[in-house]
Amino acid sequence: MGSEKIVIIGGVAGGASAAARARRLSEVAKIVLFERGPYISFANCGLPYHIAGDIEDRDSLLLQTPESFHSRFNVDVRVNSEVVFINRHKKTVSVLNRFDGSEYIESYDRLLLSPGAAPVILPLPGINNPLTFSLRNIPDMDNILQSIEMNKPEHATVVGGGFIGLEMAEAFHHRGIKTTLLELSDQVMAPVDPEMAAFLHQEITSQGVDLKLGVGLNSVDYRSAGNDLLLNLGDGSTMETELLIMAIGVRPEISLAREAGLDIGKLGGIVTNDLMQTSDPSIYAVGDAVEVSDLITGEPTLIPLAGPANRQGRIAADNMLGRVESYQGTQGTSICRVFDLTVAATGKSEKALKRDGLSFEKVYVHGASHASYYPGAETVSLKLLFDPSSGKILGAQALGKEGIDKRIDVLSVAIRAGMTVEQLQHLELTYAPPFGNAKDVINQAAFVATNILKGDLKSIHFNEITNLTEDRVLLDVRGPDELSECGFIPGAINIPLCQLRDRIHELPRDKEIVVYCLVGLRGYVAHRQLINQGFNSRNLLGGYKTWLLANQ
Structure with a gap:
């Protein structure tokens, strides 16, 4: 199968990693990668940090160019080329050249869909105006920066308290722009539970950001005379702003797949098996657009994260070239910086466990990031969720200023390995006063959980x-x-x-x-x-x- 013709729709995480892996496996396979935008591989997770000024060089966000990708991997990369139709019976795709508007047909033996997800823009009255933006790609980032440069806004509003919303609120704050953050639910950062998000609320407001929870956006009035916006909010109030970012979430890009007759799941993503095959064995799909198996429950889930997309692209490439590799589920391990705090999570939250009707117990530990007697120790607040019968770890959340990634990464591995809280007690983690504790926060949480299981703690x-x-x-x-x-x-x-x-x-x-x-x-x-x-x-x-x- 090494001489197969592989056509890939979409670059960035899933598509680009699949193309690179396919070439490493076969020097004779013909690989064509279509990207409807001008950039084949860019660090979309870094976009808010360039707006903030943390990443100064814009070009550092461009991980590969069409020229460098072709030179290194001999992949035929065609940017500004949008696949508009898939003919499954003829095994061809119709491609729109966005440079000149012409269309042509390209054949394939194996097809990979990596279309990603698009920002959710609610059809609110007045939302289409020159001061409202979303952030998903390099052109979006450039447009936001251009608006800031031209209009010199003194106030910006971000709608949505997820990853992008929090990062954009911080970015504007760093630029000296007064910021309001609107979140319709009662908490920011949906992957964590409300009592953990309370730490974030305290941090956000302490930094001077105007946080409005339980408040949505109803409509927008663009006022051309002052080149600003009047926002009509769900609580009946109004507010003025000069820049509006819509960051309420993303939804899978499935139009091509649906028109091609591929199965779409109940959650709105492309259905795939563990080989990353769609309902058509010749067509594979990866990334933000696909439904995958939840590692904890085995049920379909949508988790738009770069890490899983990269691994899925690699697995799909293996299988398209005759190997048999399986994707083993997603657990939603994530992390975000919120001003001086870091918040991270892995596995199921308490909210999700309740929604799925699963039994659980939980413990909280507030410990030091390293030995408390060594200067610079910070508090690590950890929530651990586990099965009350088996002790199997179901999820974890952590917040603090230091060492949060370390703890959640360890617990992510523990969940992947199917460990119990009793086994977690025995983890031997690094210890020296500047780096950790003889009894790490993870061990402490395991001690508490095991005490509950043994009846030593009510x-x-x-x-x-x-x-x-x-x-x-x-x-x-x-x-x-x-x-x-x-x-x-x-x-x-x-x-x-x-x-x-x-x-x-x-x-x-x-x-x-x-x-x-x-x-x-x-x-x-x-x-x-x-x-x-x-x-x-x-x-x-x-x-x-x-x-x-x-x-x-």
């Missing part, structure tokens, strides 16, 4: 504290100075941990004692004291810190 969560009854007592075991400085949960009594043994007689034995400290560790020590002396007790996981953020 837990309670922040959202259950409001259900206190006359049969419960809330016990704060922090020192009085901490209470005066940080606050406390209403209704709690205070007995510092160091005094608990001597004052334990002050607690009623006929009531449940709900114990908490700042992050949960001292609370657990107090909880075990109470349990060992015959009390009925629970420990608040994540402590006062998690409760406070979740209730702001």
